Amino acid sequence: MNVTHLGVADYVRQTWKNGGGTTSELARHDGGERWLWRLSIAEVARSGPFSDFTGYRRIIMLLEGRGMALSFDGAPAVVLDRPYRPFAFDGGLRTDCRLLGGPIRDMNLIVDDARVTASVDVRMPAATAALDFAAHDWALLHAICGRFEIHAGDCNLRLLPGDTLRVDDGGGETSSATALDPHAVLARMDIRRRR
Numbered sequence: 029m030n031v032t033h034l035g036v037a038d039y040v041r042q043t044w045k046n047g048g049g050t051t052s053e054l055a056r057h058d059g060g061e062r063w064l065w066r067l068s069i070a071e072v073a074r075s076g077p078f079s080d081f082t083g084y085r086r087i088i089m090l091l092e093g094r095g096m097a098l099s100f101d102g103a104p105a106v107v108l109d110r111p112y113r114p115f116a117f118d119g120g121l122r123t124d125c126r127l128l129g130g131p132i133r134d135m136n137l138i139v140d141d142a143r144v145t146a147s148v149d150v151r152m153p154a155a156t157a158a159l160d161f162a163a164h165d166w167a168l169l170h171a172i173c174g175r176f177e178i179h180a181g182d183c184n185l186r187l188l189p190g191d192t193l194r195v196d197d198g199g200g201e202t203s204s205a206t207a208l209d210p211h212a213v214l215a216r217m218d219i220r221r222r223r
Contacts (some may be wrong), residue, residue: 029181030196048076065139075126081119085141089114093132114148146219156206161198166219169193174212
């Protein structure tokens with residue numbers, strides 16, 4: 029098990045070419061000419077088109093704000109106005125975003141659909157929760173709000189709000205997360221190579 033603790037100082041922040049927002053890249057795994065996956069948080073300042081991620085699958089989740097309506101060429105429109113509800117779609121679809129009431133923050137997990145599969149789960153653990161990483165090649169934990177005590181194999185650490193834990197090759201070691209604040213929210217992303 030290889031564990032990496034990432035904080036705000038480790039993230040890569042980029043301004044969008046169209047000026048509609050910024051993206052902070054939390055973690056990424058390169059895989060030749062194309063990266064296999066990328067986890068990021070976007071601050072969306074105004075309505076507009078999404079970037080083209082042909083060949084990738086996107087899982088997007090509202091973190092803060094009133095939400096957004098997404099319209100697609102070739103797929104039904106969807107409204108994301110409730111936080112912590114992951115929504116997956118084809119990154120190659122032409123997608124337009126309309127903000128429902130001002131700026132928002134959202135989380136994006138984008139994966140190479142031909143080479144990996146992924147899932148996003150949000151937890152609000154009231155007590156210690158077991159974490160099983162054995163079935164996945166990579167796992168990411170992100171403290172959306174509140175603090176967490178994490179035990180991952182031989183590593184014991186504390187996730188502060190906005191911190192990310194990256195686990196490569198989880199193996200069969202025992203791991204757990206304990207919420208240290210009453211309203212703590214933890215996002216978990218699991219990524220696995222297609223066999």
